[in-house]
Amino acid sequence: MGNWFALVQNEVLKVWRKRRFAVLVLVLLVLIPIFVYAQMKIAHGDAVKFTDWRSVVQQRIADNMNALASDRIPEEWKRWKRALVQQLQYYLDKGINPDSPNAVTFTADFLANAVTLFIPLMVLAIASDLVSSERASGTIKMLLTRPVRRWRILASKLVALTLYVSLVIPTTALLCYLISGLAFGYEGWGAPVFVGFRLHGTAIDTSLVHAVPQGVYLLMEMGLVWFSAMTVAAIALMVSVLLQSAAASLVTMMAAVISGTILASMASSWHSARFLFNVNLNLPAYLRGTPPPIEGMSLGFSLAVLAVWGIGALAAAFAVFTKRDVLN
Numbered sequence: 001m002g003n004w005f006a007l008v009q010n011e012v013l014k015v016w017r018k019r020r021f022a023v024l025v026l027v028l029l030v031l032i033p034i035f036v037y038a039q040m041k042i043a044h045g046d047a048v049k050f051t052d053w054r055s056v057v058q059q060r061i062a063d064n065m066n067a068l069a070s071d072r073i074p075e076e077w078k079r080w081k082r083a084l085v086q087q088l089q090y091y092l093d094k095g096i097n098p099d100s101p102n103a104v105t106f107t108a109d110f111l112a113n114a115v116t117l118f119i120p121l122m123v124l125a126i127a128s129d130l131v132s133s134e135r136a137s138g139t140i141k142m143l144l145t146r147p148v149r150r151w152r153i154l155a156s157k158l159v160a161l162t163l164y165v166s167l168v169i170p171t172t173a174l175l176c177y178l179i180s181g182l183a184f185g186y187e188g189w190g191a192p193v194f195v196g197f198r199l200h201g202t203a204i205d206t207s208l209v210h211a212v213p214q215g216v217y218l219l220m221e222m223g224l225v226w227f228s229a230m231t232v233a234a235i236a237l238m239v240s241v242l243l244q245s246a247a248a249s250l251v252t253m254m255a256a257v258i259s260g261t262i263l264a265s266m267a268s269s270w271h272s273a274r275f276l277f278n279v280n281l282n283l284p285a286y287l288r289g290t291p292p293p294i295e296g297m298s299l300g301f302s303l304a305v306l307a308v309w310g311i312g313a314l315a316a317a318f319a320v321f322t323k324r325d326v327l328n
Contacts, residue, residue: 007152011130011160020125021164027122028172032179035110040183043101053097061088083291090194090209102188103181104214108221110176111169112284115225116264119172120232120257120281126164127236128253129246130157131321150322158237158314165233169226173218189215195287217287224283231277231306232257238313241321257281264293271296277309 015021064081091098099105111119131154177186192211212220235256240249260278263270273279274294280302285292292298 007156008159011156012163015126015130015160015164021167024122024125024168025171025175028175029179032110032176036106036180036183039101039106039180043184053099054092057088057092057098061085061092064088083289087194087289094194096192096194096211100188100191101184102191103177103184103186104188104191104218106180106184107173107176108214108218111173111218111221111225114172115228115284116261116281117257119168119225119229121254122168122172123165123229123232124236124250124253124257126168127161127233127240128250129240130161130237131240151318154241154318154321158234161233161237162230165229166226169222169229173222189213193217193288195220196289198289220287221284224287227303227306228281228283231310232281234310234317235277235313238317238320241317270294274301275305277306280305 064085068081068085088098191214193214194209194211195217196208196210198208232253236249236253239252240246243249243252256278260276260281263273263276263279264282271294274292274297279293280297282293283299283302283306286299286302292302
């Protein structure tokens with residue numbers, strides 16, 4: 001057991017010495033204020049044009065209804081807009097502002113928008129070369145001379161990776177909250193958020209809709225973001241085991257993640273694409289009933305697909321790492 005903890009500690013320190021986590025924090029400190037400023041400009045523009053939040057919501061409903069009348073908008077976009085109109089009308093009928101500006105809503109929106117690309121890229125900065133970089137530098141030979149089974153070595157890397165991924169999500173949320181709170185205020189934890197919307201064709205089922213405090217919603221969202229990030233981390237670990245080059249590992253995973261954002265918006269008629277991991281990363285979208293990119297997808301389906309991909313990737317990584325001659 002002592003050797004196990006020493007291995008984990010060694011892997012954690014390896015990542016820390018690369019200072020990549022510090023770089024990620026620095027990137028967040030640069031980008032978050034930019035997004036906060038953009039959100040402030042939007043809020044200021046709405047305050048000038050409209051007298052209260054109801055006018056803003058009504059205008060959004062009208063804009064989306066007008067867009068539905070256009071023949072130039074693809075059908076999958078129209079399906080999304082129909083669902084959005086019904087949700088906004090539901091909030092309007094209940095007298096709840098869905099876009100109340102505060103630090104909590106900003107944090108939730110940031111995580112929801114970052115889950116498919118920005119957060120996976122932050123994970124890749126740590127995970128993409130855990131093994132391939134050591135093979136390229138030759139340090140893997142020294143590591144494998146220890147009287148420790150190979151699966152334990154890779155398991156220690158997985159534990160270290162899990163710790164860092166588990167640190168990336170709350171760090172992102174905390175920085176978003178602290179920085180945006182300077183502009184929007186730090187209240188809003190108890191504001192109601194409606195969840196439970198279910199899409200049936202072009203209509204939304206509201207029979208299971210219920211309100212949860214905004215703080216609870218944020219925690220739910222963070223859990224789903226963590227699940228998506230861990231799936232990306234597991235696949236990145238497998239690619240790092242399979243490829244010798246650290247650059248090749250990073251480029252391969254970046255291509256896979258970026259292609260997912262493209263497929264999610266363009267492959268609505270390719271039903272088999274719903275089994276790809278990169279199309280299922282946007283788990284928080286299900287909380288508010290946003291239509292999935294491909295018909296037939298649901299929260300349970302996406303969780304199952306990501307779980308299968310993650311477990312399969314780890315199984316392949318351990319099988320290859322323990323059997324293949326990684327010394328050459």
